[in-house]
Amino acid sequence: MTKFLNYQQSGSGKDIILIHGLFGRLENLGMVAKVLAENYRVTSVDVRNHGDSFHDSVMDYPTMAQDIADVMQHLAINNAVVLGHSMGGKIAMELALTQPELVEKLIVADIAPVEYPPHHNQIIAGLKSLDFSIITKRKEADEKLSEYVDNTGVRQFLLRNLSNNNGQLAFVCNIENIANNYPNIMKTYQGKNSYQGPTLFIKGENSDYILPAHRNEILRLFPQSRARIIQGAGHWLHAEKTSAFNRSVESFLTS
Incomplete structure (x- = not known):
């Protein structure tokens, strides 16, 4: 029997799915969800081992991307804009690269499709x-x-x-499950696909998660991608500069 992630829905219209980062929960993107819900149906999820979602000893990107696909199927969402921050951005990228038919547009907040050294x-x-x-x-x-x-x-x-x-x-x-899977969380997409849909990478000006050295890999995997930099923001750009972040998202969605 499929276990479903905890989720909250708000608003109505075209579907947007929001995925938080490591040690987060769906409330972390609440100020993004609130604005988007004025024009869209927003589904915010708790990633496995986080928030009110189930705990599981397996925690890699193919599995976590499938969790999103399962929620979409459960809610009869055929495709959606998918927005993820940090680890959530890697989950969103994995979904777009492996099941592109589910992702109408992709928004990645302050993370690149690369393997990071351990820093948590x-x-x-x-x-x-x-x-x-x-x-x-x-x-x-x-x-x-x-x-x-x-x-x-x-x-x-x-x-x-x-x-x-x-x-x-x-x-x-679930700290034990997160700690045991931490090497997997630092990894990146392992396949050879590219995602041809519209993609936006949003970087915090003061964050070093997206660097010029990542540009070629981003363009290889996401050839239709563009980038925005939020001035004066760090890694938690959606919380630090909420209005600027939401403007960048809305501009991309309506373009």
């Missing part, structure tokens, strides 16, 4: 260190996490995953 090891170690038999307050979790992650904004983002059930804190992401 401290975060994973910090999250694994949270012992909720001892930690009973959000502030205590933040203090413990600060031993591993000194950036306050990153800690706040991570601690959005805390749930509180009658005073018992827990972390909704």
Whole structure:
């Protein structure tokens, strides 16, 4: 029996699917969904091992792309605009490259189709260190996490995953499954296809996730792609510069 990702829908019209990044949840793209829902039917998903979706020991891009395809089939969505941020962008690219008939247009936020060196090891170690038999307050979790992650904004983002059930804190992401699959998450598309549909890469000016060195690979896999740079934004460009990000998306959708 197929397990379906947790999702939320809003709005009506042509379909857009939103996919969050690593350690995220569907609410992370809420300000994008809210604006898009004025003109489109928006389906926001929690990726496996994240948010309110199921936990599973398998977590690679072919599998996660199939999760999106399964949700689309479940909701009778024949094809859609697919927008993904960071890891979600890699899932969106995988879907477009392997099942292009499902993807009308592709929007990739601040990630390239390349393999990245591991750079979340401290975060994973910090999250694994949270012992909720001892930690009973959000502030205590933040203090413990600060031993591993000194950036306050990153800690706040991570601690959005805390749930509180009658005073018992827990972390909704399955850290063990994410940690075990972390090498897969750093990888990229392994096949030889290219996606011929309209594609937009949106880069944060201050982020180093998309670099000039990635240009040839982007154009090889996505020959109909164009790029936009959001000035003054880093990797969380949709949260830092929401209006500029939404304008870039809307311009691409109506072009």
